[in-house]
Amino acid sequence: MTVKIDENELLEAKEKSVKVGAELKKVRGFALGFIIPVVLLVVWEAAVRFNLLDAYVFPAPTTILQKIIELAKEGTLWGHVGITFFRVLIGFLAGTVAAVVLGSVVGYFKWFEQLMDPLIQAFRSIPSLAWVPLFILWMGIGEASKVMLIAVGVFFPIYLNIVSGIQGVDRKLIEVGKIYHFTPLQTVRRIIFPASLPSFLVGLRSGVGLGWMFVVAAELMGASQGLGYLLVLGQNTYSPELIIASIILFAIIGKTTDYLLKSLEARALKWQDNLQNQL
Template sequence: MAKNQSELASVLVTSRGVKQKSVRVKKQYKGLQSIMLGSILPIVLITVWELLSRIGFFPSYQLPAPTVIFQTIVGMAQDGTLWGHIGITTYRVFAGFVLGTIAAVILGSLVGFYKKAEQLFDPMIQAFRSIPSLAWVPLFILWMGIGEPSKVTMIAVGVFFPIYLNIVSGILGVDRKLIEVGKMYGLSTFQLVRRIILPASLPSFLVGLRSGLGLGWMFVVAAELMGASQGLGFLLVVGQNMSQPETIIASIILFAIIGKLSDWVLKKVETRSLHWQDRLVK
């Protein structure tokens, strides 16, 4: 009898292992399929672009071929200048993202939880949200000069607004019935926040993080117009001043690649943080 139970347990363990392996293989296949599908449009676009450039449809002084742009990126990578530009731009975006997120979490939580705070802060914040990014440039230069503080602050301003809005909407959008049920079970205010309000508003907050990071990559261009001597935004200015479209487009492509990678990281964090949700599986 004991032998049969042991054999049954062994079979169950083996079956469970095979099932888990099958699930992993399916996930890997779906991931590979997603990458291949997402690569179709860029490959087609680059191929058509290269062919049209080679036959002279696009003037080289306006839109150089992708191979020329690739050679420009490789050249900067070989002489070491590329890594300095990428590094300083990434640092500025990361620093601004952290500062903007901290400010958004503090103010967004206050406005979301307290009606008086909403009446006090929200009208002014909504007014500031309408100010164009470039309008801040001369003011920040006047206040902080052309050093790193003004650039990081500029990016933090851009990051702040989408995160703030998503935090407030996430908190205000929590189902009141859930809160009432929590009160019926005797949960304290702190327990209500930790067990109900924070989990319910987390999806909105994570969407705000991704939106804020995307705006951070956009605002860094305006920030690097403030007297920068290094950075991908600085490369845009150099390409314009030197009439080098390959440098301009190389910088734009690098922005797209790094921005996509950073968004991919946040998306992975979002997926893992919300694994408990019963969401539509595509």
């Protein structure tokens, strides 16, 4: 007796097994990322419980969690998180648009790089806090100065990665485009953009990370809401649990945004035959 095997069924079974394997890898990677934070939290909690750490200086994780829950019940937590996220989002978008426009022109035209890049690199060397008094003088202590400071922080890593990505395109690919008589627009769309996309996406991740760092400096400029404001409030009221709670919230939200951009990067670069896509 012979058993006929449907090729379509075999292909479907193979595709299912591949999908299940990919999902298991994602779950494993997600679980591995939690091992060290959980171990650190357990050690931290034990150290406070056994009086190895001063509870006033280093409150236990459970105390910090209670503080976060308390802020949530009061209804103030979401307002602080929301306004901080809004500032980072607007600053990130503004900095990204400026970096894409300027970085694309600088990367594509050599003469424009020679004209503009020295000035931009000089501005990049200026510490973030040095901009604070100038932005306050120009725009006051309102939202405009805060968003502008975040945009400045976001701009530089994205700009550098775009310029590096465009200038790093293999000249042989450009020659292939000339052989096929690509127009300049076709060359940009079909060769330069895909080849520089990995650098651009890395720049976005670096930019959003700096955006969360710069928002702290921005919210020191007379803010009455935001996670940066909670840091200052915790300092003024001698509440280390509030300070550490704000820091942890920054870490959680920052990691979440980075994870979203990393997922976007993985989807956008599926076509690449590299080590990451083989894992």
